[in-house]
Amino acid sequence: MLKKTAILLMASALAALLWIRYGTPEAPVVEPPLPPDALATLLEQARANPALAGASIGLCLINSKGEVVKDVSATTSLIPASSLKTLTTATALEILGPDFHFTTELKSTAPVQDGIIQGDLVIVGGGDPMLKLEDLKTWAADLKQRGLTRVTGGIRIDASLFSGSLYNDFWNWGDIGNGYGSGVSGLNLNHNRYILVFRAGPAVGSPSELLGINLEVPDANWNNEVTTGPADSGDGTVIHGGEKTSEIHLRGTVPLGAAKFQAKGAVPDPARFAAHHFRALLIAAGIQVGGRASTAPATHSLLKHDSPPLLEIIKSIHATSDNQETECVFRMLGIKAGKPPADVIRDHWKSRGLDFIGLRMEDGCGLARADFIRPLDLARLQYFAGKGPLGAAYKASLLSKDGLIWKGGAMSGIRTFTGYAKTKSGEEYCYALMINHYTDGQAASELSQAIMDAMQGL
Numbered sequence: 001m002l003k004k005t006a007i008l009l010m011a012s013a014l015a016a017l018l019w020i021r022y023g024t025p026e027a028p029v030v031e032p033p034l035p036p037d038a039l040a041t042l043l044e045q046a047r048a049n050p051a052l053a054g055a056s057i058g059l060c061l062i063n064s065k066g067e068v069v070k071d072v073s074a075t076t077s078l079i080p081a082s083s084l085k086t087l088t089t090a091t092a093l094e095i096l097g098p099d100f101h102f103t104t105e106l107k108s109t110a111p112v113q114d115g116i117i118q119g120d121l122v123i124v125g126g127g128d129p130m131l132k133l134e135d136l137k138t139w140a141a142d143l144k145q146r147g148l149t150r151v152t153g154g155i156r157i158d159a160s161l162f163s164g165s166l167y168n169d170f171w172n173w174g175d176i177g178n179g180y181g182s183g184v185s186g187l188n189l190n191h192n193r194y195i196l197v198f199r200a201g202p203a204v205g206s207p208s209e210l211l212g213i214n215l216e217v218p219d220a221n222w223n224n225e226v227t228t229g230p231a232d233s234g235d236g237t238v239i240h241g242g243e244k245t246s247e248i249h250l251r252g253t254v255p256l257g258a259a260k261f262q263a264k265g266a267v268p269d270p271a272r273f274a275a276h277h278f279r280a281l282l283i284a285a286g287i288q289v290g291g292r293a294s295t296a297p298a299t300h301s302l303l304k305h306d307s308p309p310l311l312e313i314i315k316s317i318h319a320t321s322d323n324q325e326t327e328c329v330f331r332m333l334g335i336k337a338g339k340p341p342a343d344v345i346r347d348h349w350k351s352r353g354l355d356f357i358g359l360r361m362e363d364g365c366g367l368a369r370a371d372f373i374r375p376l377d378l379a380r381l382q383y384f385a386g387k388g389p390l391g392a393a394y395k396a397s398l399l400s401k402d403g404l405i406w407k408g409g410a411m412s413g414i415r416t417f418t419g420y421a422k423t424k425s426g427e428e429y430c431y432a433l434m435i436n437h438y439t440d441g442q443a444a445s446e447l448s449q450a451i452m453d454a455m456q457g458l
Helices: 004-017 036-047 081-095 133-145 270-284 310-320 323-337 341-351 375-387 391-397 441-456
Strands: 056-062 068-072 103-108 121-124 155-158 193-199 209-213 221-224 227-229 236-240 247-255 261-266 300-306 399-401 404-411 414-422 428-436
Touching: 056 375, 068 375, 081 310, 081 323, 081 341, 081 375, 081 391, 081 404, 081 414, 121 270, 133 270, 133 300, 155 270, 193 236, 236 261, 247 261, 310 323, 310 391, 323 341, 375 391, 375 414, 375 428, 404 441, 414 441, 428 441
Parallel strands: 121 155, 221 247, 227 247
Antiparallel strands: 056 068, 056 428, 103 121, 103 300, 193 209, 193 261, 236 247, 399 404, 404 414, 414 428
16 A cells, blocks of 8 residues: 555656646645656656647646645646536535526416417426426426317427527637537527438548438528548538527538438527427327417416436536536526626635636636636645535546546647546545647547556556
8 A cells, every 4th residue: 555655756756747847836735755866757758758849738736635745837727628617516516506406487378278278388498408308298298188289379488597699709610510519598408409410422522411310400401511531530520500590501521431420410599499399299299389479478387397406417517528518507606696607606616715816717618718727726626625515426426437536628739637536545636637739639648548547546
């Protein structure tokens, strides 16, 4: 079993591997003994590697007492990608609570009389990121069982809970049409995503055929420019859409030999999408629906649907790194507090003793490249969250293996990890590893993996 000095020696070796000279930490630093020749050797080997020349790398390791035991450029802000999600999830657990639910409500503008609603059905969105088509199907069946046969008006969606654009101002044009960049609305159905199916052409460079879509997107015009890439080239598709657009451009490649290749896209108008499909479900259940909806107030409550508890949503966020789920939680923090959600996060942790310095938080999920945070603060967040009233639940919601607990982040030119490393002696360390601005993705991945493997061996 490794003793504490051996653990700290490993931490120094990790830092030396990064070849970045030590920064000036803002928390007490415990410097372990390290043979100068070992450090020099590791630094020499690292500096000889041209693959990561010019990369920005930061590492912070904090012990169970809250002391920084290794600081490698930890006070320099870097882009976190999806590791930023932990700020949103840890805060939401403590403020909203693990049993918080998003609630979606079905109302009408008139009562049900003799099986008829002389008016509209109105779905009032509660920001639920987990609402599914099956939930609306259940509603349709319930209404039919209650004896509803006809709605003289139409279907209206109240998605006003989340105001402003569906997309963050700093999300890239190449993100917002794709499934991982789906819009955030007060009413979200099936994560506001659809699935396109392609068949690759007979040769590299030849056109790929659009075979179909799993859920209809009302009035969408599909401009298919997708071609065929090399075999085993993976998903090279890029979907360019936009808020409430009807013109959707499909570009990029699918791999040679693919007979039914799937690509996820973002619904451009979530409210219209939900209204369209709820109408279809009602008709399929044998309920007639009239024409255009009015603007009459919805005064009669018919049904409600609660999301899974927040803790289950957070587990999903950590497992799948879903941006849309995270943004719904992020925006709800702001709604409940009546101020920008980033301010809610800052104020909460400041009250706990963590004052973020050099933090820029344009969204809650890390998709915006304008986000940045210091490795020191990201590691300290893990420390404070882990020691907090819901620390056990928070840690259990993260990915884990062989004593290593983490949330990762990855975008082009970015690799990050943050979480906890439990040593063989039982001591727990909090860490943040951030690698930015590299040109060799394989080298960055290999370095990240080597460091994560080493942490498992602490």
